[in-house]
Amino acid sequence: MSVSAISQTGNKKDSLLKGLVTAKEDTAKIRLLLNIEKLYSSKNYDSFYYYLDQANTLAKKLKTEKFDFFINAGFSEYFYYQNDYKNAVKHALHSRDVAEKENDLKLLAKSYNNLAAVYNHFGNKKEAINCILKSLDLSERTKDSISFPVRHLTASATYYNLEQFDKAIIHARKAVEYGKHFANSFAIAMGLNNLAASYSQLNILDSAISIGKKQLDFAKKEADADNINNALINLCYDNFKNGNIREVAFYSNELKKISVTQQDKKNTPELNVSYALNFMAQENYINAKIQLDSAIQIANKDGNADALRNAYQTYSIFYYLQGKIKAGETYTFKYDSLVRATNLKELNFYTEELETKYDVEKKVSQIKLQQVQLKQKSILNYLLAGAAFCAILIGLLGYKSYKNKQKLQQAKINELETEKQLTATEAVLKGEEQERTRLAKDLHDGLGGMLSGIKYSFQNMKENLILTPDNARAFERSIDMLDSSIKEMRRVAHNMMPETLVKYGLDTALKEFCNEIDRSGIICASYQSLGMDNALFEQTVAVTIYRVVQELVNNVVKHAAAKNVLVQAQLTEQGKLLTITVEDDGKGFDTDELTQAKGIGWNNIQNRVEFLNGNLDIRSTVNNGTSVLIEISI
Numbered sequence: 209m210s211v212s213a214i215s216q217t218g219n220k221k222d223s224l225l226k227g228l229v230t231a232k233e234d235t236a237k238i239r240l241l242l243n244i245e246k247l248y249s250s251k252n253y254d255s256f257y258y259y260l261d262q263a264n265t266l267a268k269k270l271k272t273e274k275f276d277f278f279i280n281a282g283f284s285e286y287f288y289y290q291n292d293y294k295n296a297v298k299h300a301l302h303s304r305d306v307a308e309k310e311n312d313l314k315l316l317a318k319s320y321n322n323l324a325a326v327y328n329h330f331g332n333k334k335e336a337i338n339c340i341l342k343s344l345d346l347s348e349r350t351k352d353s354i355s356f357p358v359r360h361l362t363a364s365a366t367y368y369n370l371e372q373f374d375k376a377i378i379h380a381r382k383a384v385e386y387g388k389h390f391a392n393s394f395a396i397a398m399g400l401n402n403l404a405a406s407y408s409q410l411n412i413l414d415s416a417i418s419i420g421k422k423q424l425d426f427a428k429k430e431a432d433a434d435n436i437n438n439a440l441i442n443l444c445y446d447n448f449k450n451g452n453i454r455e456v457a458f459y460s461n462e463l464k465k466i467s468v469t470q471q472d473k474k475n476t477p478e479l480n481v482s483y484a485l486n487f488m489a490q491e492n493y494i495n496a497k498i499q500l501d502s503a504i505q506i507a508n509k510d511g512n513a514d515a516l517r518n519a520y521q522t523y524s525i526f527y528y529l530q531g532k533i534k535a536g537e538t539y540t541f542k543y544d545s546l547v548r549a550t551n552l553k554e555l556n557f558y559t560e561e562l563e564t565k566y567d568v569e570k571k572v573s574q575i576k577l578q579q580v581q582l583k584q585k586s587i588l589n590y591l592l593a594g595a596a597f598c599a600i601l602i603g604l605l606g607y608k609s610y611k612n613k614q615k616l617q618q619a620k621i622n623e624l625e626t627e628k629q630l631t632a633t634e635a636v637l638k639g640e641e642q643e644r645t646r647l648a649k650d651l652h653d654g655l656g657g658m659l660s661g662i663k664y665s666f667q668n669m670k671e672n673l674i675l676t677p678d679n680a681r682a683f684e685r686s687i688d689m690l691d692s693s694i695k696e697m698r699r700v701a702h703n704m705m706p707e708t709l710v711k712y713g714l715d716t717a718l719k720e721f722c723n724e725i726d727r728s729g730i731i732c733a734s735y736q737s738l739g740m741d742n743a744l745f746e747q748t749v750a751v752t753i754y755r756v757v758q759e760l761v762n763n764v765v766k767h768a769a770a771k772n773v774l775v776q777a778q779l780t781e782q783g784k785l786l787t788i789t790v791e792d793d794g795k796g797f798d799t800d801e802l803t804q805a806k807g808i809g810w811n812n813i814q815n816r817v818e819f820l821n822g823n824l825d826i827r828s829t830v831n832n833g834t835s836v837l838i839e840i841s842i
Contacts, residue, residue, distance in 0.1 A: 317346035357386040357395030373406040413450040444482040460486035477503040477515035715740035739779040768794025788838040
């Protein structure tokens with residue numbers, strides 16, 4: 209958030225609180241309450257909210273809108289840190305509207321920066337980039353140079369989330385440069401943090417480590433505990449990737465020293481992962497496993513998805529280093545599941561935007577329809593006043609005509625609603641599959657070729673080198689890890705857009721998917737088909753059916769505690785009805801719970817089946833497994 213807490217002395221806080229006791233109920237007291245509220249920003253959120261709410265209550269009592277921007281910006285910041293997306297966005301948008309109404313471009317730039325921070329925090333990348341670009345443009349137009357450090361800092365974080373690391377580096381450097389010019393220590397520290405993280409993602413590890421050290425030195429100089437912690441964690445990770453075992457041990461020990469006195473425990477899972485990396489570097493796998501298990505337990509308890517992803521990814525490396533490929537694949541699967549959930553969350557933002565836009569259009573249509581109805585009723589009333597008999601006769605005929613028109617209008621409206629819903633769903637599904645296809649091709653053709661070339665170079669290098677037995681074993685482990693990376697990359701690319709589906713069709717793709725699940729050892733998966741041998745489906749239909757089966761099987765793996773899952777596909781001889789069945793012998797559940805289901809997985813299944821004009825039937829009882837039947841007219 210752009211609202212940064214300024215360090216205050218205890219005397220100043222006491223002075224402000226004493227002044228509050230004798231303050232009159234006027235606008236000066238509102239300003240005083242807002243100043244006190246700032247003292248607790250990012251520190252004590254209960255007190256932060258208490259004084260902010262008092263300021264808001266007094267402003268309403270005095271009927272003044274003078275402080276609306278700052279009150280709503282404060283509420284947006286509070287809900288931002290409470291992980292309440294809807295309220296954080298609502299208040300940030302309200303502060304933006306106030307700035308637009310007052311035509312204050314500097315406040316408008318600040319409000320767009322805050323909106324970008326909110327959207328970044330909750331994963332709405334599309335809106336985040338739109339807002340930060342507007343904020344940067346307004347800041348430059350108003351020559352509000354003192355805001356440049358924070359604006360570029362938010363821009364670097366936004367481009368980092370979009371995985372455009374080159375642009376993230378450009379804006380992070382500007383944040384540091386302007387931060388030094390305007391003595392903004394927060395922008396300097398976080399700009400260095402974003403620089404180091406971006407270089408790490410680009411695998412330019414020497415630069416990442418060098419900048420990480422600068423961040424650590426600066427954070428120590430400023431006594432910034434959070435950034436000291438961030439720098440040490442990043443240095444552990446980057447040195448591990450770079451093979452600097454001694455440095456990993458050094459920075460891990462530094463983390464242990466500061467964690468003893470650190471009160472904020474939100475980074476505890478990341479600390480455990482850092483300790484685990486140190487043990488892994490020393491091949492002390494017993495203690496490494498203890499740290500990783502602790503990280504996963506705490507991350508699950510706190511609902512920290514980022515920390516959980518990091519722990520799963522590190523766990524897969526933990527097993528790969530020991531040559532335990534199957535166990536490594538299990539944690540890679542868990543990591544991929546979390547990544548997919550994050551991507552679906554972002555996709556859900558776009559779906560909500562379409563639904564909101566459609567709701568607005570629907571309300572406008574309803575208002576127009578009501579106006580037409582009122583006009584018709586007025587005309588009818590005038591006619592009734594002229595002659596009773598004629599009015600009654602005309603009224604009856606008019607009413608009958610009106611009802612028929614109303615039915616026709618409602619039928620047209622329902623038809624338009626259905627078409628809009630299908631169009632929106634089709635756009636979302638096609639956009640998702642196109643992006644999956646593009647990413648799969650980039651991974652397979654670009655990164656895959658590069659990794660294979662590196663492996664080939666390593667193998668040629670081995671033939672021309674004289675290695676000690678220990679170095680030879682280390683060299684072989686490196687090649688094995690590279691092989692695992694190539695397989696993992698191909699698996700991810702295949703999962704995003706199965707090549708089998710494009711080349712050989714739906715039947716072969718479903719069979720191969722079930723075989724892969726079965727080979728993983730997680731569950732026994734079987735596939736049966738009838739009349740599907742020479743079946744041809746439109747690609748959009750085939751991909752949609754494949755994703756539905758994939759989501760259903762994944763749900764069985766994650767939730768059913770089943771030993772076996774059976775997928776059946778049957779196409780009638782006339783080729784007009786496709787029947788898909790997914791059955792498991794798991795613990796089952798009460799199907800009434802689906803009406804209150806909040807997860808996006810089940811909603812995605814329903815939306816895809818509705819898009820295909822299909823029927824979905826699910827039957828399940830506790831301890832008796834689950835059966836899902838889908839019928840689609842082709």
